[in-house]
Amino acid sequence: MHYVTSKSLLSAKNGMNLYRGCTHGCIYCDSRSDIYNMGHSFEDIEVKENALELLKKELIKRPKSMIGTGSMTDPYVPLEKNLEYVRKSLELIYRYGFGFTCITKSDLILRDLDLLKKINEKSKVVVQMTITTADDGLCRILEPNVCPTSRRVEVLKRFDEADIPTVVWLSPILPHINDDEENISRILDYCIETNVYGIICFGMGMTLRQGNREYFYERLDESFPGLKDEYIRRYGDSYSISSPNNDKLMRIFQKRTEENGILNNHNEIFDYLHDFPQDSVQSTLM
16 A cells, blocks of 8 residues: 545546555456556555545535546455545535445445435435356455455345445456356346346456456466466457357346346446436535
């Protein structure tokens, strides 16, 4: 871990990254890609030491809206347990009447359930949880340093009980590893059981580019000997990699989500994530 001083925190679309880098160890992580110019070891997490000061200044100036985090770095990395940058950000978001959404794989988010409930009562909260495999054993290989899928399902249940909507990222799906009908069906079962609002799925596949490709192949050699050669033979240096089972699995995905009233159009889900309830604006002005 190391500290930096930043000039700004929120993007034009109100996204924030309190940290850069991650220690979850997910073998497929696109954030390792060279294109992001990390400039330091991925596991040496960069902490924006003045993030809370910046957030307060920017919330005062901006119109009420949804604040999002987690697109580049999971906000609930283990060091958050002690630093509490996310929790302190949530306190500011609540104080100034904004909404909140985040993407995570960690059950540490339950620590902040009290604040998330307060924000949701005042404006809006949506919790986004990534689930790639239904099998905890495989999960520990693909995402070794974060809670397993069974625990994430428990987290989704807790938020459902708290009337906080959830969205699941069914991504990535790794060819010849988790791209089978049983896995997808079990994940969909979990989503149905926990009443998720929507599932984001861009197709059954993954992305690889310089930086994350090399790391991914090293992990394949460790846990799936010989599979790297199949990837190289089939996909070469392609950025977007589709499972050979894509068509069949997407038919299952479409059918089961539609049957169970789960939103499956990612553009509509993104609109929902960014939509800030106007009645919240009125209540904060009164």
